[in-house]
Amino acid sequence: xxxxxxxxxxxxxxxxxxxxxGSLTGVARWYAENHARRCPGCSSALxxxxxxxxxxxxLGVPSSEALQxxxxxxxxxxxxxxxxxxxxx
Numbered sequence: 001x002x003x004x005x006x007x008x009x010x011x012x013x014x015x016x017x018x019x020x021x022g023s024l025t026g027v028a029r030w031y032a033e034n035h036a037r038r039c040p041g042c043s044s045a046l047x048x049x050x051x052x053x054x055x056x057x058x059l060g061v062p063s064s065e066a067l068q069x070x071x072x073x074x075x076x077x078x079x080x081x082x083x084x085x086x087x088x089x
Contacts, residue, residue: 007081008045009035013074016042020049 008016015032018024024032036042 006041006044007078008042009039012036012039012042012045016046016049019046020053 012032012035015024015028016036019029019032019036036046
């Protein structure tokens with residue numbers, strides 16, 4: 001059973017976070033937007049990050065602070081993805 005969420009490409013993690021919080025500009029923004037349009041994993045991650053941003057915004061928490069994911073946080077998210085993937089097989 002798939003949950004509709006795929007892992008983003010490793011090189012895109014920080015770009016997607018910056019894209020969602022509005023801090024990505026120029027060529028990097030163009031690249032991230034175009035890559036996410038073609039890549040199922042990054043598209044799904046971008047959609048999920050956007051949803052989280054909107055939920056955080058609804059709570060009144062500054063989203064630029066809440067969505068800056070550290071490498072440690074990404075590692076814990078990836079570990080959870082692996083756990084879910086293994087449970088599905």
